[in-house]
Amino acid sequence: MRSAHPLLWPLLVVALAAVGVLAIALGAVPLSPGAVIDALAGRGDANTVAIVRGLRLPRVVLAALVGAALGMSGGALQGTLRNALAEPYLLGVSGGAAVGAVLAVSFGASSAGLVPLAAFAGAGGAVMLVLLVARAVGGRADPRLLLMAGVVVGAFANAAIMVALAGAPPNTVRGALWWMMGSVSGADWGTVRWLALYVAIGGGLLLAWARDIDVLALGEDPAAGLGVDVDRAGRRVYLASALLAAATVAAAGLVGFVGLVVPHIVRGAGLRRHRAVLAGGALAGAALVVAADVVARVARPPAELPLGAVTALVGVPFFLAQLRRAAA
Amino acid sequence: MIRFDDAVLRYRGAAAPAVAGVSFEAPAGRVTAIAGPNGSGKSTLVRALLRRLPLERGRIALDGRDALAIPQREFAARVAVVTQREEPAFPLAAREYVALGRYPHGGRWRTDRAADDRAVSAAMERAAVTDLAGRRTDELSGGEWQRLRIARALAQEGGALVLDEPTTFLDVAHEMALFELMDGLARGGMAVLVVSHQLNLVARFADTVVLLHRGVVAAAGAPAEVMQGPILERVYDWPLVVTRDPAVGAPSLVPLRVRRGA
Numbered sequence: 001m002r003s004a005h006p007l008l009w010p011l012l013v014v015a016l017a018a019v020g021v022l023a024i025a026l027g028a029v030p031l032s033p034g035a036v037i038d039a040l041a042g043r044g045d046a047n048t049v050a051i052v053r054g055l056r057l058p059r060v061v062l063a064a065l066v067g068a069a070l071g072m073s074g075g076a077l078q079g080t081l082r083n084a085l086a087e088p089y090l091l092g093v094s095g096g097a098a099v100g101a102v103l104a105v106s107f108g109a110s111s112a113g114l115v116p117l118a119a120f121a122g123a124g125g126a127v128m129l130v131l132l133v134a135r136a137v138g139g140r141a142d143p144r145l146l147l148m149a150g151v152v153v154g155a156f157a158n159a160a161i162m163v164a165l166a167g168a169p170p171n172t173v174r175g176a177l178w179w180m181m182g183s184v185s186g187a188d189w190g191t192v193r194w195l196a197l198y199v200a201i202g203g204g205l206l207l208a209w210a211r212d213i214d215v216l217a218l219g220e221d222p223a224a225g226l227g228v229d230v231d232r233a234g235r236r237v238y239l240a241s242a243l244l245a246a247a248t249v250a251a252a253g254l255v256g257f258v259g260l261v262v263p264h265i266v267r268g269a270g271l272r273r274h275r276a277v278l279a280g281g282a283l284a285g286a287a288l289v290v291a292a293d294v295v296a297r298v299a300r301p302p303a304e305l306p307l308g309a310v311t312a313l314v315g316v317p318f319f320l321a322q323l324r325r326a327a328a
Numbered sequence: 329m330i331r332f333d334d335a336v337l338r339y340r341g342a343a344a345p346a347v348a349g350v351s352f353e354a355p356a357g358r359v360t361a362i363a364g365p366n367g368s369g370k371s372t373l374v375r376a377l378l379r380r381l382p383l384e385r386g387r388i389a390l391d392g393r394d395a396l397a398i399p400q401r402e403f404a405a406r407v408a409v410v411t412q413r414e415e416p417a418f419p420l421a422a423r424e425y426v427a428l429g430r431y432p433h434g435g436r437w438r439t440d441r442a443a444d445d446r447a448v449s450a451a452m453e454r455a456a457v458t459d460l461a462g463r464r465t466d467e468l469s470g471g472e473w474q475r476l477r478i479a480r481a482l483a484q485e486g487g488a489l490v491l492d493e494p495t496t497f498l499d500v501a502h503e504m505a506l507f508e509l510m511d512g513l514a515r516g517g518m519a520v521l522v523v524s525h526q527l528n529l530v531a532r533f534a535d536t537v538v539l540l541h542r543g544v545v546a547a548a549g550a551p552a553e554v555m556q557g558p559i560l561e562r563v564y565d566w567p568l569v570v571t572r573d574p575a576v577g578a579p580s581l582v583p584l585r586v587r588r589g590a
Contacts, residue, residue, distance in 0.1 A: 001421035001464045082417035208436050215431050217418060221411040224378040226484070227404030227432040272420055 004270035012283040019291045020064065024056045026298055062187040062195065063293040063307075064286035066248045066255055067262075069199045071285020073241040074259030075266070075277045076206045079213040080237045081143040087259035088245030091150030091238070094256070095157025096126020097249035102161050102176045106168050115179065116191075116250035122157075123246030127239065129153050143220070143234060181306030182253040184293055191251050198247035203282060205240045210275035213237060217274070256308045258285055261315040288314065329519055330354045330377075330395070330407065330488055334386035337372050345384060346372040348543040352536075354521040356487060359514045361530040362523045363554075364540035365564055370523045371412060372543075374492045378409060390488075404432035407488040408481035410474075412496070416465050422476055423461040426452055429483030451482035455509065471502035478509065488519040495526055507533045531555050532578040539563060555579035 005011075024040075025031045029051060031039070038044040039052035070088065077086045088094070100122020104115050133149035165173050206213075212233045215223045220230045248255065265288075266280035292310040299305050331353040338345040347369040354360035362370045375381040376388060379400060388395040390406060398406075408429070416425065429451065430444045452458045455478045460468065468476060474494055481489055491510070495503040503526065511533050514520045524530050530537055531551040539547045539554050541563040547554045556579075557570045566583055573580040 001419070001462055003421070079417065084418070211431060211434065211436065215428055218416055218428065219411075219414050221375075221378055221380060222409075222414045224380055224400070225404060225409035225411055226428065227401035229400055230380075267418060272418065272424060 002270050004276070008269055008271075008280070012280060012287070016064065016283055016287040016290070019287050019294065020060050023060045023063070023290050023294045024052055026294060027051075027056060028302075058189050058192050059184050059187040059293070060290055061192050062251065063184045063290045065192065065195045065199050066184065066252045067258055067285035067287070067289030068282035069195075069202065069244040069248045069285075070255065070258040070289070071262035071266075071281035071283075072203050072206055072278045073244040074261075074285075075263035075274065075281040076209075076213055076237050076241045077259075078263050079217040079274050079277070080234055080241075081147055082217055082219065083143070083147060084264070085260065086147060088241055089254070089256055089259060090154065091146070091242065092126040092130045092153035092157065093123045093242050093245040094249060094254050095154035095161075096129070097123035097246060098176075098180055098254065099157045099160050099164075100125070101179050101253075102164050105176050105179070106164055106172050119253075120246055120250035123242070123249055126153050126157060127242040127246070131235070131238075146234075146238060178306070179253045180308075182255040182308030182311075183296075183304070184252045184289075184307060185304060195247055195251045198243065202240045202244035202247070203278070206237065206244075206278055207275060209233065209237055209240070210273070210278055213274040252307065254308050255289060255311050257312040257315040257319075258289060261319045262288060265318055329356055329389075329391055330490070330521060331389040332373065332386070333389065335373065335376065335383060335388060336385035337369070337376050337381050338384050339372075339381070344543075346543055347376075347540075349386070350538075350540065350543070350545055351386075352538045352545065352548055354488070354519050354536075356519045357514055357517050358535040359510055359520045359522065359533055360536045360538065361534035362521070362538045362540060363525070363527055363530055364546070368540040368563075369543040370540055371492055374409065374411070374490060374523060377407070377490060378411070401432045404484060404486070406486040407490060408484040408486045410477050410481050410489070410491045410494055412492040414477060419464045419466040421461070422457065422463045422465060422468070423448065423452065425465050425476060426457075426480045426483050429480040432484060447483050447485055451479045451485075454482055454513075455479035456505075470497045471499070471505075474498060474502070474506060475509075478506075482513075487517070488521065489513060490521045490523075492523045493525065494522065495524065495529070503529060527555065527560075527581050528573070528578075531580065532573070532576060552579055555581065 021033050021036050024036045025033055035044060035048060036052060039049045042049060073088045077088060078084060097119040100118040101115050104118035130146060130149045130153050134145040137145055165176060212228055215226045215228050216233060224230050262281050262285040263277060266277055266284050271277050271280045289311060292314050293307055296305040296307050296310045333351050335347055335350045336345050337347040362373065364370055372381065376383060390398060395403065427444060427448050430447060455475045457475050457479045460472055460476060495506050507529050510520050510522060534551055536549065537551050537554040538545055546563050547559050555570055560570065560581060561568055568581055568583045571580050571582060
């Protein structure tokens with residue numbers, strides 16, 4: 001069986017750095033890569049330094065954090081729930097977050113700070129609801145029940161959003177829709193800082209539990225035989241993954257497909273142990289979302305495309321290529 | 329040694345317990361077989377060992393200590409279980425799969441790589457799967473996969489091995505090879521506890537047979553004591569005769585057609 005290429009890790013880091021520099025260089029005032037690196041170091045023209053450090057860098061870092069969080073979250077959930085289609089958005093996180101955001105918007109919350117907060121609360125509520133539903137039905141955190149409960153809660157949330165938006169004024173609908181399509185255009189260092197905190201905590205926990213996930217991926221009984229408390233381990237991986245996803249939703253809206261496709265990309269590159277899948281997923285997810293944000297900005301200037309639409313457009317060919325290789 | 333004392337186990341919401349007071353022991357250096365019809369409670373006993381089902385009454389002991397009071401990881405380092413079904417969600421290389429057997433011995437971040445490597449190599453050699461090392465787990469034959477799973481269990485380096493129906497779906501040669509492997513492990517000092525439908529194989533390889541019927545022990549002892557026509561006929565509720573295997577002289581069960589003379 002093919003193992004990961006020895007240059008995979010350096011390649012991932014270089015790819016992330018390269019798209020990062022490219023993302024900072026492109027914009028209303030195009031910069032050369034050399035100028036970008038100078039400005040990052042604080043050298044050169046003061047205006048350029050201000051643009052790069054104050055405007056473009058936080059946006060790139062936010063996109064990278066969103067991608068890293070979703071890549072890790074998806075990788076952990078696919079292993080734990082033993083399902084190649086599992087991803088944070090399938091488990092009610094996105095639906096709950098969207099309900100929170102839409103409610104906030106329709107109650108007239110226009111301040112940029114309130115919508116993310118409401119989204120985070122909605123995502124958290126949905127996650128709790130999923131756990132409660134799964135527990136009420138099965139008495140324990142069975143992965144299939146979690147998955148089904150997530151789908152049900154997500155469907156319910158979508159219905160609730162449609163009901164809420166049906167009678168809303170056009171402006172509210174437009175605002176809610178735009179938010180649901182995802183964007184990092186509102187990035188500032190404050191948002192970056194708190195998302196970084198969540199990514200560090202959630203990602204750190206998942207990396208610490210990576211060996212549990214390796215074993216959980218064998219199935220519940222074999223995992224129990226290897227010494228894992230299956231219910232407890234599964235539940236906490238689910239909670240940490242949901243926390244990561246909820247934080248990204250609060251920071252950047254719904255950026256779909258990343259959590260699904262990134263783990264498949266890194267596994268296709270030969271990573272199989274979950275510590276490697278999670279770390280590789282963080283790097284690949286970060287690079288993918290930064291690249292998608294570049295496309296979102298430059299495709300139709302001065303307008304921006306929704307980030308979530310671009311991640312899907314970029315992700316689908318990757319995913320198809322991966323499927324083709326898996327089938328071959 | 330694994331010992332069940334008056335174990336009572338019940339599935340959630342079930343009126344009757346699946347196991348209603350079973351006692352037996354699986355000592356080191358012996359193959360102990362649990363046999364019995366479908367639904368007699370064999371796999372339920374394994375589920376209790378895996379802590380997937382709580383004991384309603386009774387006790388499971390490991391070397392004299394309350395087995396369920398031993399932390400689960402420590403227990404896994406002493407007793408390896410090969411469950412009935414297992415399929416990795418994502419394919420692994422065979423050697424990587426066997427290395428998962430080292431889970432109970434490692435910390436979250438630190439593991440003794442040299443010791444793990446040695447244990448994995450030794451386990452693969454013992455189970456005769458060394459040549460499969462680089463193969464994908466989803467491309468192995470049924471026999472290869474079962475042997476690989478036993479290698480993973482051996483990599484746990486415990487003193488006891490529990491197998492739940494390890495020869496389902498295997499042909500005659502692979503069945504025999506697997507029982508020979510279990511026999512060899514027991515001769516090497518392990519406590520081997522095997523749940524099996526293959527009474528005729530069990531009769532040849534097991535030191536002790538525990539025959540379950542509707543959640544209780546119908547008979548237990550050496551194969552010749554348990555494999556008796558009247559006992560088996562009552563337990564399986566089917567006409568049968570027990571003969572002597574012409575080649576090796578072990579008791580051998582021959583179920584009869586219902587029509588007379590067939």
